[in-house]
Amino acid sequence: MKTPSDGRLCVVSLGGNALVRRGEAGTIEEQFDHVRSCTAGISGLIGEGWRVVITHGNGPIVGNIVIRNEAAKNTVPPMPLFICDADSEGGIGYMIQQTLYNTLRSIQRAGDVVTLVTQVIVDGSDPAFGAPTKPIGPFYTAEEAASLEKARGWTLREDSRRGYRRVVPSPRPLRIVEIDVVRRLAAQGVIVIAAGGGGVPVVELPSGDLRGVDAVVDKDLATSLLASKLGAERFINLTQIDRVYLDYGKDRQRGLADVKVSEIVEYERQGHFPAGSMGPKIRAAVEFLQSGGKEVIITSPELIEEAIKGKAGTRIRRG
DSSP states (O other): OOOOOGGGGEEEEEEHHHHHHHSOOOHHHHHHHHHHHHHHHHHHHHHOOEEEEEOOOOOOHHHHHHHHHHHTTTOOOOOHHHHHHHHHHHHHHHHHHHHHHHHHHHTOOOOOOOOOOOEEEOOTOOOGGGGGEEEEEEEEHHHHHHHHHHHHHEEEEEEETTTEEEEEEOOOOOTTTTHHHHHHHHHHTTTEEGGGGGGGGEEEEETEEEESSSSSOOHHHHHHOOOOOHHSSEEEEEEESSSEEESSSSOEEEOOOEEEEEHHHHHHHHHHHOOOHHHHHHHHHHHHHHOOOEEEEEEEEGGGHEEEEEESSSSEEEO
């Protein structure tokens, strides 16, 4: 049997909404339960000899951190958003790290698991900084929104008639600062948790120094970049739904099982994958496959083992 240090590489991405489900309070106990459902399938991959790198989303969780900031702003100084990004990356990474360690130990496959707080370089002149779109944090009244825009320079937008929310930039990831560290650890068989929440967005100054910026990098695009630079063969994207659908939410919706990347590109062109839902996952899959990856699997955490066997989920192939 192959050992993880000489096996093929698979990057597994856990969606933020797969960790905090709709209708839940988002307690730590609930999050641990969802992480356990993910790590069962991941441990199966490791048992088959795959080397594994894990990424994760942070959407609902970093939003909760921002809400805590606002609730305690008169008691402790609020943290900038890039520190909140790092905070969520460490906290979620810890849950995955501990749960996977325990899962592997229970099946007598103890291994090294480590969380790496990862910096992702973005372009300070990215158009996203001039047109922020990513909603984050609590809801405000129109009066509060106007005051915050003036006092803090934030951009706030009305959100679903529930009030106003801060919107922040989501610039494109260009380079992962710690990519060589991830590569070396993975080559040694260490299970690495990296680029959580898309990583901490930073810009590179003319001096070469790095500086954090208030933004949120798309987790799927950051994962695709990470997987491509590592030379991964497989990219598994775990989300809330069981597979990719055409005409999702409509009477004529149709699930996709096994498709070529060329077919997915055509479906994308036809507008089947909205930007606010499946769009980033499809774009990330396409970019990974066009950069040399062999296959992408998109499914829910509970179905990962069946999806790997080709009995569930959506498999997108390069050929």
